[in-house]
Amino acid sequence: MAKLIAFYSRAGENYFGGQYRSVAVGNTEKAANMIAEAVGGERFKIQQKMPYAADYLTCIRQAKEDQQAKARPELAALPDNLDGYDEIYLGYPNYWGDLPMAVYTFLEAFDWTGKTIHPFCTHEGSGLSGTERKIARTCQGARVTDGLAICGSDVDASAEKVRAWLSGHRGTI
Numbered sequence: 001m002a003k004l005i006a007f008y009s010r011a012g013e014n015y016f017g018g019q020y021r022s023v024a025v026g027n028t029e030k031a032a033n034m035i036a037e038a039v040g041g042e043r044f045k046i047q048q049k050m051p052y053a054a055d056y057l058t059c060i061r062q063a064k065e066d067q068q069a070k071a072r073p074e075l076a077a078l079p080d081n082l083d084g085y086d087e088i089y090l091g092y093p094n095y096w097g098d099l100p101m102a103v104y105t106f107l108e109a110f111d112w113t114g115k116t117i118h119p120f121c122t123h124e125g126s127g128l129s130g131t132e133r134k135i136a137r138t139c140q141g142a143r144v145t146d147g148l149a150i151c152g153s154d155v156d157a158s159a160e161k162v163r164a165w166l167s168g169h170r171g172t173i
Contacts, residue, residue: 001084001085001086001087002041002042002084002085002086003039003040003041003042003085003086003087003088003089004041004042004043004044004079004082004085004087004088004089005032005035005036005039005041005042005043005044005088005089005091006043006044006045006046006088006089006090006091006106007028007029007031007032007043007044007045007046007089007090007091007092008028008045008046008047008091008092008093008099008100008102008103008106009025009026009027009028009029009030009032009045009091009093009122010026010051010052010059010093011023011024011025011026011029011054012053012054012055012056012059013054013055013056013059014026014027014056014152015056015124015152016124016152016153017124017153020056026093027093027122027150027152027155028091028092028093028120028121028122028152029045029091030155030156031091031120031122031148031150031155031158031162032089032091032120034158034159034162035089035091035120035162035166038162038163038166039089039166041087041089044079046075046102046103046105046106047075047076047077047102048073048074048075048076048102049073049074049075049076050073050074060095063095063100063101064095064096066101067095067096067098067101070101071101072101072102072104072105072108073101073102073105074105075102075105075106078106078109081110082110082111082112082115085115086114086115086116087115087116087118088115088116088117088118089117089118089120090103090107090117090118090119090120090135091119091120091121091122092119092120092121092122092131093121093122093123093152094121094122094123094126094127094128094129094131094149097126097129097130097131098129098131098134099131099134099135104138107135107138107139108138111141112139112140112141112142113140113141113142114141114142115139115141115142115143116142116143116144116145117135117139117142117143117144117145118145118147118148119131119132119135119144119145119147119148120147120148120149120150120162120165121147121148121149121150122149122150122151122152122155123149123150123151123152124151124152124153125151127149128147128149131147132144132145132146132147148161148162148165150162
């Protein structure tokens with residue numbers, strides 16, 4: 001069966017260990033590309049129909065408002081189904097100890113029975129923050145493995161960490 005690397009990532013102004021910097025490719029997308037290179041599979045970028053602002057401070061305000069409202073932003077597109085995939089690598093930035101609300105929109109659109117989900121996130125100090133359990137609760141019937149947390153500031157130097165996670169034992173949450 002095929003693998004899918006589904007991820008939410010944003011370019012534009014991002015936060016890097018106390019500084020703001022504009023990037024053409026978001027940190028989570030960089031990690032997704034490393035995973036795709038190592039395991040093969042198709043990539044799917046989870047994108048909101050109405051994206052957050054490019055500047056960081058406005059973006060985080062918008063994302064926080066969506067999180068507090070438990071919003072499910074409309075997505076630009078969704079795969080027709082996930083029938084051809086048995087393993088899904090799910091990438092996202094950690095937003096205040098949770099998944100971005102657009103990732104919930106993606107997850108709630110499908111039946112996850114019999115699928116294996118390998119979560120990976122980018123962050124600036126908060127790690128996975130229990131997001132693996134949130135994915136498991138949302139994706140009933142899926143097997144959710146131990147995730148990978150990559151500090152966004154270090155993503156460019158994380159290829160070895162990604163390979164070690166991919167080749168290592170991944171327990172189930």
